[in-house]
Amino acid sequence: MKQSQLNYPTLLKMAAAVMLATGPMVAVAGMPDLQPNAAARHYAADTDRMIVKYRAAATSGKQGAMAAPMSSSRMAFAARAGQQLGVTMKAARTTATGAQVFELDRKMSVKDVAALAADLKARDPSVEYAEPDRMLQALMTPTDSRYNEQWHYFEAAGGLRLPAAWDQSTGVGVTVAVIDTGFRPHPDLAANLLPGYDFISNASVANDGGGRDADATDTGDSLIANQCGFGRPAQNTNSSWHGTHVAGTIAARTNNGVGVAGVAFNAKVVPARVLGKCGGYTSDIADAIIWSSGGAVAGVPANANPARVINLSLGGPGTCDTTTQTAINGARARGSIVIVAAGNDNTDASGFTPANCAGVTTVAAVNRSGGRAWYSNYGAVIDVAAPGGDTQVNANGILSTHNAGTTTPGADSYSYQQGTSMAAPHVAGVAALMIAKKPSVTVDELESRLKSTTRAFAAACNGCGTGVVDATAAVLAMGGTVTPPPPTTDPLLRTEVEPNNGMSSANIVATSGTTVQGSMGSWSDTDIFLVQLPPGKTLSSTLIPGSANADYDLLVYGANGGLLGKSENGPGATDAVSVTNYNSTTMARYVRVVYYSGGTGAVGGKYSLKLSW
Structure with a gap:
């Protein structure tokens, strides 16, 4: 059975318990x-390949690069360059940038292949650049x-x-x-x-x-x-x-x-x-x-x-x-x-x-x-x-x-x-x-925010950049404040109001048939709603997650905090709990939505909760 109240330290302990040798x-x-x-x-000391970009090739783009044709004159230049080091080469393939990859008949040091590349460029004026294809x-x-x-x-x-x-x-x-x-x-x-x-x-x-x-x-x-x-x-x-x-x-x-x-x-x-x-x-x-x-x-x-x-x-x-x-x-x-x-x-x-x-x-x-x-x-x-x-x-x-x-x-x-x-x-x-x-962030802004939000090193780290990346500060630097939904004129439709993580701060739902639009703000979030249930009435609570991968659980408690019922279905599934007030007086019932897995936040963490009695 699922556990409805997982926290991060608990997850760490679970991870430790299942680690494999x-x-x-x-x-x-x-x-x-x-x-x-x-x-x-480094094994990169040797290679048996060289990259050659000929000037006739177009640059890389969305439509792909056009390879320069390997004419007989170009192959002749390549052959003569190889003779200087006693190596033969053949054209193997064209890269996405339009350069030609040459395969050598044996592995050579990167230094020697660089010399071969320089010799080829000096011999053939159509070579834009030539360099070792390093490992x-x-x-x-x-x-x-x-x-x-x-x-x-x-x-x-x-x-x-x-x-x-x-x-x-x-x-x-x-x-x-x-x-x-x-x-x-x-x-x-x-x-x-x-x-x-x-x-x-x-x-x-x-x-x-x-x-x-x-x-x-x-x-x-x-x-x-x-x-x-x-x-x-x-x-x-x-x-x-x-x-x-x-x-x-x-x-x-x-x-x-x-x-x-x-x-x-x-x-x-x-x-x-x-x-x-x-x-x-x-x-x-x-x-x-x-x-x-x-x-x-x-x-x-x-x-x-x-x-x-x-x-x-x-x-x-x-x-x-x-x-x-x-x-x-x-x-x-x-x-x-x-x-x-x-x-x-x-x-x-x-x-x-x-x-x-x-x-x-x-x-x-x-x-x-x-x-x-x-x-x-x-x-x-x-x-x-x-x-x-x-x-x-x-x-x-x-x-x-x-x-x-x-x-x-x-x-x-x-x-x-x-x-x-x-x-x-x-x-x-x-x-x-x-x-x-912030999906609209540019590469330059992203790099700048990563560097400007780092924290100071706790120990010596000379030459280590601006500091240690601080995930919380970096994400907060993206802004993107959540915009609250517009007010509704439907008396049976309302929006969850934070904070509502405890019984003392629960959102009060006074009208039967009300549908609450809420969201799980984080993996540690929990939302609580208070219903004053009349005697003889049955409270029906229905929780519908906002996405197929969202898995939120539904629990109902009595006035003294005792658990009266719960539903813990899987991702994307609806949860429903019904409880009846058999007392002769109105009794408080607390309906609780708990995060288990899936999306969070104002978009990814949406759910709807219908309460009727």
């Missing part, structure tokens, strides 16, 4: 080990730990100040794109997932038997030693299920009595799979950014759910390349804010992409004490900080949805991890709350 975790490809100054240990990785320092609370949402020092923000917004109507390893259909997440796309164009990286397709499911990214090049990795590594963890932080189901809460638990997630074995190519990531924001990508069906927020918990060393910057510029122009993890190398983030790209919101990580997490990158390119956790002490990590499989998918589970990958989705979730509060 995830098994030992080891370093994901491309991430530093738990040692300082490990910035050079980027998920920005996570994984760990094998267990925790019993999501401190990162509510603790004063290192938390997000999130619960009070939920009184204002839960992310209803906002879509967030998670550009990552794909997703697992975790039961604590699946209801908030929208159709995504697998952008991995290389079959061996994809690890799912093919290239691009409409299935963004994460099949695993485990590696054997040296699979990505000598010493990369140094030992076998388990699958990371990184995208599922990130998506759970943003939009895990909440108030369902199990598992974990999401920052914007009524938002939706569009997963775009770009990371697989050894990481993901820049060209694939750029296409995913364009598609996620509503832009056109040749050969890929249009995204039916363009994202207002894009989360990139990935990266690698180097400057921001033209391919990625062009994609980000297009996403911003289409109204999408791009949230990027700063990186986990304990060094200046200016040396890492896409953290150093223009127009992104770059996020550093704080620990439970509210200071810079030891691994977090820092510097002038950082905009804000958010909880990233620190699993050197087991109780201090970030808890989210995960999978127990070590190579291929296993049982759905929960995992505690640390990294700027964990910090970025906290900010992406807050951005979704802000947009839901």
Whole structure:
């Protein structure tokens, strides 16, 4: 039977009671080990691809980019450039920006491919730009730990100040794109997932038997030693299920009595799979950014759910390349804010992409004490900080949805991890709350409000932006004061008046047949109505939720506060309770509406309550 009076601490205790063991975790490809100054240990040191943009190609837009034809003269220039390093190349595909991806016949260092690109541009005057198609990785320092609370949402020092923000917004109507390893259909997440796309164009990286397709499911990214090049990795590594963890932080189901809460638990997630074995190519990531924001990508069906927020918990060393910057510029122009993890190398983030790209919101990580997490990158390119956790002490990590499989998918589970990958989705979730509060907000205003409403660091965090993101302050900065409904001339129709959370402040309903129009302002809201029921009369109470996903319960109490009847039907269902006054005198009856799950606020939390006797 449902419990009608759930509160947030209760949910946390429930989550702790159902947490599943995830098994030992080891370093994901491309991430530093738990040692300082490990910035050079990225698998992105090698690539077998190059991106070339020819001047004849049109720029990216809603109608898609037109690829410049690969003439024999262009291929000849490419062949001569390759001869300098003893490499041959072939044209593989065209990106959404109109650039050409060349495949090399072997892996080379990014430095050598950059030299090859420069040589080609010098030889061929029709080349607008040429650059390595680098492999980027998920920005996570994984760990094998267990925790019993999501401190990162509510603790004063290192938390997000999130619960009070939920009184204002839960992310209803906002879509967030998670550009990552794909997703697992975790039961604590699946209801908030929208159709995504697998952008991995290389079959061996994809690890799912093919290239691009409409299935963004994460099949695993485990590696054997040296699979990505000598010493990369140094030992076998388990699958990371990184995208599922990130998506759970943003939009895990909440108030369902199990598992974990999401920052914007009524938002939706569009997963775009770009990371697989050894990481993901820049060209694939750029296409995913364009598609996620509503832009056109040749050969890929249009995204039916363009994202207002894009989360990139990935990266690698180097400057921001033209391919990625062009994609980000297009996403911003289409109204999408791009949230990027700063990186986990304990060094200046200016040396890492896409953290150093223009127009992104770059996020550093704080620990439970509210200071810079030891691994977090820092510097002038950082905009804000958010909880990233620190699993050197087991109780201090970030808890989210995960999978127990070590190579291929296993049982759905929960995992505690640390990294700027964990910090970025906290900010992406807050951005979704802000947009839901004020849908007309621009990208520039959103970024400005995120930065101006941060709170001071509780401990040292030099080079961590303006402060720790404050969810409550950020959402309140969106304004959007609720407009009360116009007065009605119907004597049997009235509007709920707050505050009415207790018997002493109950709204009085004096006329039989009255229909009250009310709303659940937040997950902790309760509305109470007082009826003076004459002797021998039966009070019929009927509660109709305002949406199919709203689940509110109906309870009726006597004058002394004793429960006389209740109805606890599921989402979208009508609840009804009837109680009779068998006394010889008029008796007070208190009718109570309680939030259980679903929408909140003046729009999403609507209900009607009819009282007759």
